[in-house]
Amino acid sequence: MRIKFIILLFAMVGYFTSCYDDKSNTSIKTINPLVIDMGGAPTSMSAFLLDTLEIKPVVYKIGSDDADLSYKWEISGNDIMPFVMDSTMTLKAIVSVAPNSNAYKIILTVTDNQTNLQNYEQFYLSVYSNLGKGLVVADTRDGINTDLNLIMSQNFTESFTQKFDEKDNTILKNVYSTTNGGNFIDGLVTYMATSVHDSYKRTLTVTTDHSVLRMDPYDYVLEKTDNEIFYLPIPEDQFKPMCLMYDNSALYEVMIVNHVVYPRKIRYGNENYSANLETSDFSEYRATMGCSFPEGYDATSLYVYDELKGRFLKLPYSYDELQVITQQAGGPFDLNNVGRMNALFMAGGKDNAIFTVFETKDAGKRYLYTFQGGTLYSPSCKALNLYDLTSFPGMMEAVGFECSPLEEVLYYATDKKVYSLLLEGSNLSAFERYSVEDPNEKITSITLWRKGWQGKLKFKDSSSDEGYYTDWAANRMMVIAIYNESTKEGRLVCVPITNIGSGILEKDKDYHQEYRGFGRILCITPQTV
Numbered sequence: 416m417r418i419k420f421i422i423l424l425f426a427m428v429g430y431f432t433s434c435y436d437d438k439s440n441t442s443i444k445t446i447n448p449l450v451i452d453m454g455g456a457p458t459s460m461s462a463f464l465l466d467t468l469e470i471k472p473v474v475y476k477i478g479s480d481d482a483d484l485s486y487k488w489e490i491s492g493n494d495i496m497p498f499v500m501d502s503t504m505t506l507k508a509i510v511s512v513a514p515n516s517n518a519y520k521i522i523l524t525v526t527d528n529q530t531n532l533q534n535y536e537q538f539y540l541s542v543y544s545n546l547g548k549g550l551v552v553a554d555t556r557d558g559i560n561t562d563l564n565l566i567m568s569q570n571f572t573e574s575f576t577q578k579f580d581e582k583d584n585t586i587l588k589n590v591y592s593t594t595n596g597g598n599f600i601d602g603l604v605t606y607m608a609t610s611v612h613d614s615y616k617r618t619l620t621v622t623t624d625h626s627v628l629r630m631d632p633y634d635y636v637l638e639k640t641d642n643e644i645f646y647l648p649i650p651e652d653q654f655k656p657m658c659l660m661y662d663n664s665a666l667y668e669v670m671i672v673n674h675v676v677y678p679r680k681i682r683y684g685n686e687n688y689s690a691n692l693e694t695s696d697f698s699e700y701r702a703t704m705g706c707s708f709p710e711g712y713d714a715t716s717l718y719v720y721d722e723l724k725g726r727f728l729k730l731p732y733s734y735d736e737l738q739v740i741t742q743q744a745g746g747p748f749d750l751n752n753v754g755r756m757n758a759l760f761m762a763g764g765k766d767n768a769i770f771t772v773f774e775t776k777d778a779g780k781r782y783l784y785t786f787q788g789g790t791l792y793s794p795s796c797k798a799l800n801l802y803d804l805t806s807f808p809g810m811m812e813a814v815g816f817e818c819s820p821l822e823e824v825l826y827y828a829t830d831k832k833v834y835s836l837l838l839e840g841s842n843l844s845a846f847e848r849y850s851v852e853d854p855n856e857k858i859t860s861i862t863l864w865r866k867g868w869q870g871k872l873k874f875k876d877s878s879s880d881e882g883y884y885t886d887w888a889a890n891r892m893m894v895i896a897i898y899n900e901s902t903k904e905g906r907l908v909c910v911p912i913t914n915i916g917s918g919i920l921e922k923d924k925d926y927h928q929e930y931r932g933f934g935r936i937l938c939i940t941p942q943t944v
Contacts, residue, residue, distance in 0.1 A: 448477040449484070449525050449534035459518070461541040462510045464594070464634055465587050470506040470538065474525050483528040490540070492519040498596070511593045513634045514544040544633045546587070548572045548869055549942045550894075551619070551632070553604035554905055554934035560599035561623070561937060563591035563635060570888055570909050570928055571870045571941065586930060590635045602626060606659035607940040608707075612666055615684035617944045620668060622656035627670070629686065632942050645677065645688045660707040662717050665732050665791055669717055674701040676719060678734040692730075694737045695794075699723060702737075706761035706769055709941070710867050710889075715767045716791050720758040726751040727769075732791035739794070746798025750786055760816035768799055770818040770825065780805045781813075783825055783838075802838065807845040809834060815861045821890045824918040830857040833895065835918025848920040849893075849910060855901040859936060864892040864909075866941040874911050875926050883926065893920060896936040905933035 452473040462468050476482035488506045491497035493515045500508040500521070512519055518539040525534045549567035556562070568584040592599050602623030609632050611617040619632040629639040642648045649672060658671040668679045670688060677688040694700055701723035708715055717730045719737070727750050728737040742750045756773040764770040764785060771784045783802040789795045804810045809829040817826040825836040826848075833849035851858060864870060870888035888909075895908045909928040911921040921927065 447532070447534050448479075449527060449532060450475050450477060451523065451525060451534055451536040453536070458537065459539040459541075461543065463543050463545040464510055464512075464514055465546075465590065466510045468500075468506065468508055468510050468540070470521075470523075472504065472523065472536065474504050476527060485526045485528055487524040487526075488521060489524070490519050490521045493517055495519075509593055510540075510542055511596075512542055513594065513636045514542045516541075546590070546633050546635070547942070548944070549585075550907075551607055551609070551940050551942050552907070552930075552933060552936060553600075553607060553621070553938040554936050555603055556903070556934040558603075558935070560601060561591075561604045562589045562599055562934075563604075563621070564588050564933060565590050565942065566907075566930055568928075568930075569871050570892065571864070571866075573869075573871045584930075586932070588932065591630075591637075594635045595637050600626075600628060604938050605656065607938055608659050608661045608668060609940065609942050609944050610661060610668055610681045611944040612682050613684075615682070616686060618681070618686060619942070620659060620670075622659050622670070625655060627656055632944055639686070644679075644686055647690050649673070657703060658705050658719075660705045660717050661709055662707070662730070663709050664715070665734065667717075667730075667734050669705065669719075669730065669734075671702045671705060671719065674703065674722075676702050676705075676730075676737060678730070680734070692735070692737050694728060695739050698739075700728060700737065702728070704758040704761050704771075706763060706771075708763055709865055709943075715763065715788050718761070718769055718788060720761065720771065722755060722758070724751070725753050725755045727753070727771075727786070727796070729789060729794050729796070731794070740789075741795045743795055743797040746786070747801040748784060748798050750796055750798055753784060756782070762816075762818050763820055764818040764825075765820060765823050767820070772804070772816050772825075781810055800838070802843065804836070807834070807836060807843075808847075810845075814859065817861050817863045817893070819863055819890050819912075820865075821915050822912075822918060823916070826861060826863070826893065826918060828858045828861045828895070830859070833858065833861060833893070833920065835920075837918060839916075846918070848918065849895065851897060853899065856897050856899050858895060859898050859905075860896040860939075862894045862896075862939055863890065864888045864894055864941075865890060866943060869941065869943065872909070872911050873926055873928075874913065875921060875923055891915070894939065896939070898935045903934065904931065905936040906931040907933075907936065907939070 488501040518541045521538040523536045550571040552564040553561050565587045606622045609619045619630050621628045629644050653673040655673045660669040666681050670677050675691045679688040700721040702719040703722045705719040718727050740750045760772040768785045769788050773782045781804040785799040787797040812829045813827040815828045823838045834845050835848050836845045867889040871885050872888040872892050873883045876884045891912050893910045898905045907930045913919050913921050
């Protein structure tokens, strides 16, 4: 009986022992000695493109005041190649990824370099664009590559409802390289144009002497290049862009590549240039330059100069050919035979006249030809005037030209002075209007601000309480690009045109607006979208 009792006792102990659930493993918590403390700050955030993003965690190793730690902040998502933004405990980096409705993921990795123990924290970043209307500035620091910059200020951006404020300036430097992984544009930019219509695709088109680039001006991220934006490929050895034009009446962008004209209708989101255009009489041509009408003055056509036959060719509303001009009787020259010269400048002048500055092949003489262009629907044109420019002061050294829809004036600039040549009357006269005094500085270009309803300017007015009044900058503001050979710095000077018809530029520098800190400025264009 005693033996049976002992056996039963052992059986009961075994039963209860087998039913016991050992929780010893789950009751032990693994403590990571690397601590990432956000102090209650959110891990989801938002920022504008090109803003400086800062995230400030407190990171430490428990039990060690001088731990050997390393940090990696990596961003990924939205089809970008992941890259490291910073390698310090506090993230401080320029937001260079494209705006996107989906948030990017940022992962902070902390590593104990002694033990290789790691800890992680995850963040989410929504990126928006605050890039808008303004002035696009292409500049070079090395004479080989180009970067793009954007100025948003009262001179180039403000609308009628905005209050004029000189301090309300935003200058975003190196926008292109920042948003394209540090890469520059290969080559020196020659032309730029922004366009959008019907709320479809926004585009910024940029050319060098050997390439075309296409991007969205709200983020400057490179989208397409070269033959990707032509329906029919152009042979690589012939891919030599020479001129970029814009017609705001028929809503076309036009490019001359290797002396051949290609149009692009910008409506309905079309991004590509069509096949090259033939002349209306199927004759050969060699286009070198053309003119733009960004404001669509009375549906005036674009024109190109054909160096092969020394003539002007017209682009009709349909943009399906290059029309040979029908010339009205009279006039001092033949529009279909002006001579084989080098076209230096073409633009719209007063009363929709086309101004063209030529230089003879031997570079011995310069001329100004003006003609009244036909409308988009008529090829009939009239030759107006032919001026021999050669003897005017500084003319043969001129590095830039301009004209205005409001004045019978040709502006031209040497590397030291800006002149206005008054064309009305029988006796032409040229007057010095602006000069640079620093021997290290040179004027590199002059550009009339032509964009209507975008940008304001301050004009001197002693009769007003403030001493000035503000008005639209369109056709009243000359933008002068200047480069300092010693400091390697480029700047823009915006100068009011004070007396329309006389080509007088404001002398009081208190009314000049300057934008500094660029490299050598190659090209500027309004950002209108």
